[in-house]
Amino acid sequence: MTFSFAVHVDQNEYLPAGGRLMDAVISVTLTGDTLGAPGVDRGLARVVLLDTSGSMSGNKIAQAKLAVNAVIAALPDGVRFAIVAGTEVATMVYPSTPTLAEASAATRKKARQAVGRLVAGGGTAIGTWLTMARQLFEGTTAPIRHAVLLTDGRNEHESTEQFHDTVLACEGAFTCDARGVGDAGWQARTLERVADTLHGSVRGLPDPTTLVQDFREITEKLMGTAAVDVSLRLWMPARAKLRFLKQVFPRIVDLTDRGTAITPRVLEFPTGHWSAETRDFHVSVELGEGEVGEAMVVARVRMSVGDHESPEHRVRAFWTDDPVLSTRISPQVAHFTGQQRIAELVHDGLAAHQAGDLPRATDRLGRAIDLAKQAGNAETVDHLGKLIEDDGAGTLRVRDRMDQVLREMADIESKRTTRVRPEE
Known part of the structure; x- marks a missing residue:
């Protein structure tokens, strides 16, 4: 299989006298002749982590079984796999031994x-499920090691510290998509911790009947995996300091603290597995003061997969006393800065609502909706709109009572982004 990374840097290279902050959006597209082609052996191993705690009883466990069976039916011959039932402990469903x-x-x-034969009963300790998955994957040399985790409840039978340590211990061992099902119990922050650390996707599915289709979509994307364990390498000069590096499409994920120094000037940031897709990254760098007429390379970016590296692309800075140049707006930087602001406003608005500060919640969520409309993010507008109601006099305000699932869905959806529209 042959592939290559097309990298594009979008920025305003000009800074005013005394300007020290440079922002750029790095757009990366994976292309190749055989990406997603059927019949290509990509070396796959899969583990399904299925919540079977007591709260999963009824339609949720019934629909979950259908979804897991859809995954099983789609497994090509030769793929290594396992099904794990999760309660306060992890129990092998198939095979019966931990292999x-x-x-x-x-x-x-x-x-x-x-x-x-599965029945619902017991508590929830998600870290034990992830530990079982890590142990199972230790027994395979498959390059693509993928888990999907489904839960409907709170992670109540282990400490937050234990859970976080377990998730970190799994990083690099496998990727994991995380799903919350049902209209109560599951928490966005738990699912996001798993998915963001283990380079997977995250979604809330209030309607259990959507599980089968969602699991099929996960499988389709997984089968199209073309590049495994992709890293973004970032070089910066001595006089530059990284403010942040974030993936900003298709979902906002802060990568800043996840860089590993491979030389004194180069940081390597893991980005997981890639199929035929485009991702955008927002890099922000603080510079020493430059004089008018001075120019410098702020950063050098390349993608890395094993021994394969993409060509180098540069983020530059030119200091100027021309305000027309220094005040130009980069469409990509402006677009994704706005979408990051949406997530911040939603987080602030939900916290205000929980604290009983309804005017602040109304202000923050209303502003988030306006920004989402400007960005063309219809899904986020739809989810946030469910948190707002008309008071009868034509004034919009946040709902006094808000179902937990609406809050959790809003938290997740506020971090899903759109790319710049063609007319922009």
């Missing part, structure tokens, strides 16, 4: 039968 099975007609049938 990975090899997919075949016989093992797929046995796995579906084992899933069919």
